[in-house]
Amino acid sequence: MSSHVLQADKSVVTTSVALVSALALLATVLFLVAALIGVISRVPADDGSRKQVAVIERIKPVARIATAVPKPAGEVKLTGQEVYNKVCVACHATGVMGAPKVGSKELWEPRLTQGLTGLVNNALSGIRAMPAKGGDPSLTEANLRDAISYMLDQTGIKADATAK
Secondary structure, eight states: OHHHHHHHHHHHHHHHHHHHHHHHHHHHHHHHHHHHHHHHHHSOOOOSHHHHHHHHHHHSOSOOOOOSOOOOSSOOOOOHHHHIIIIIHHHHTTTGGGOOOTTOHHHHGGGGGGHHHHHHHHHHHOBTTBOGGGGOTTOOHHHHHHHHHHHHHHHTOOHHHHOO
16 A cells, blocks of 8 residues: 555656646746837837838939039149049050050050051040040140150150151
8 A cells, every 4th residue: 555655646746846847937938928028118119210211212313413524723734644643544554445555565556657646636535445535524635645645655655756
């Protein structure tokens, strides 16, 4: 009979441990739910302003077009080297898109058949991938002539010899 009593005691202990464990788990879940509700209640209500900002950001223009070229306050005299460093170096230092590289006589000599005036006219109006005035509308014909003379001099060609 004593083994029957021991078995009953074991069953009561097992049931009690299971019941206490279940209650502890339930208490933990309730605590976490209460904490979550506290966090959610502290978030301010959406007044629509964030959505409005997102819409404005999505539909804003990517770029703006200027219809007028600003005129310099006074004509600035630039040397050929300054014009080269400001505008021409981007293509003529590396030979981008077929631009004759400064220092490469074999690339400049075929172009010299038209003379310095022809080279200046091409620079003024643009040719192939080169935009008019190298992309800087503020440059004058004299600026371009000085820059081309500078590039030719750096290549070892005297600009005076190419004048037509």
